[in-house]
Amino acid sequence: MKERSPEVRTIEILLVEDNPGDVRLTREAFKEGRIDNHLAVARDGVEALEYLQRRGKFAGATRPDMILLDLNLPRKDGREVLAEIKVDERLCGIPVVVLSTSQSEEDVRSSYDLHANCYISKPVDLDHFIDVVHSIERFWLEVAQLPKSGGA
Amino acid sequence: MSVEPINILLVEDNPGDVRLTIEALREGKVHNHLSVARDGVEALAFLRQEGQFADSPRPDVILLDLNLPKKDGREVLAEVKADERLRRIPVVVLTTSKAEEDILRSYALHANCYVTKPVDLEQFITVVRSIEDFWFSIVRLPNR
Numbered sequence: 001m002k003e004r005s006p007e008v009r010t011i012e013i014l015l016v017e018d019n020p021g022d023v024r025l026t027r028e029a030f031k032e033g034r035i036d037n038h039l040a041v042a043r044d045g046v047e048a049l050e051y052l053q054r055r056g057k058f059a060g061a062t063r064p065d066m067i068l069l070d071l072n073l074p075r076k077d078g079r080e081v082l083a084e085i086k087v088d089e090r091l092c093g094i095p096v097v098v099l100s101t102s103q104s105e106e107d108v109r110s111s112y113d114l115h116a117n118c119y120i121s122k123p124v125d126l127d128h129f130i131d132v133v134h135s136i137e138r139f140w141l142e143v144a145q146l147p148k149s150g151g152a
Numbered sequence: 153m154s155v156e157p158i159n160i161l162l163v164e165d166n167p168g169d170v171r172l173t174i175e176a177l178r179e180g181k182v183h184n185h186l187s188v189a190r191d192g193v194e195a196l197a198f199l200r201q202e203g204q205f206a207d208s209p210r211p212d213v214i215l216l217d218l219n220l221p222k223k224d225g226r227e228v229l230a231e232v233k234a235d236e237r238l239r240r241i242p243v244v245v246l247t248t249s250k251a252e253e254d255i256l257r258s259y260a261l262h263a264n265c266y267v268t269k270p271v272d273l274e275q276f277i278t279v280v281r282s283i284e285d286f287w288f289s290i291v292r293l294p295n296r
Contacts, residue, residue: 086262093259105295112240112294115233115262119292132290139286143279144265147256 011037011141014064016048016081018073029133035141045076049084052091064094065146071100071107086115093147097136158184158288161211163195163228165220176280182288192223196231199238211241212293218247218254226257233262240294244283
C-alpha cells in the first residue's frame, strides 16, 4: 500500500514518554502504519530538549517531523517542554501532539494556549490506547501535511 | 464530554466546497453545527462577535481556507493565533495549496494542522470525514 503515497522518505517522530509500557505500545502501533516512519524516544523533558536542540549525545539527532508529548515527565515537565518548543523559532513549526493521561480541563486549555497542535487523552484501556495511537498515525501521517524538515 | 453540538466555523469562499463540507459533516457521527464565513473579514467579525455576528457561537474548531477574498487566510490565521481570546481554538487549514512555503508558514503561525484539499470529489469528502473522525472523536477540544 505504501506506493500510494508520493512521500517516500521516512517520517521521523519523537516520542517523549517515560512509561516503558506506553513506549512499547506506541512503537508497535506506529510500526503497523502504512507510512514508513522512525520513532525516537526521549524518556524525560531534559532529554527531549537536548534531542531537539541536538546537544551532547544528540548532536547527530534527526529533526523530527512531529512530536508526541506526554505531560507528566521526570526532570522537566511536558508543559515546560511544550512552551520551550513553541517559543523557539527553529522548532515551533514541528507539530506537537500532547498525549497525556491528564483529564484536567486546565491542562487541555493551557496546552492549546501554549500552541500544542492537539491534545489527546490517553485511554487507560490497552486496546483503546492502541486505537488512539493508530488514529494519530493515520491522521497525521496519511491525511495532514507535515512541514518538510528534510532532516535539516 | 459535552452533548452540545460541536460548533464549527468554515471559512471558505468556494460555494461547491462549502456544500460538500456541509454534506460530509451532516452524515458524520458527531452532532455538529456549521457556520460559514465567505471571506477573511467576515471570519474575524464572526470570531470577535462584531456587528451582525454579535450573537455568533464561539466555534470549537475553525476550518480555514488560505486563499480568500478581502482578507487572506494567512492573515486570518495570524490574527487568530495572536489574539489571547481566540488562539486556543484549533485551526485546521484546509486548502488546495500544496506549496511547501504555505505549509511551513502555516505551522510557524501556529495552525493546528494543515490538510490539502483533494480536487477529486470523493476524496474531498473522505478528507473532511477524516478531519471529523480525528478532531471531533479522538482529540480533546478546549472548553468541552
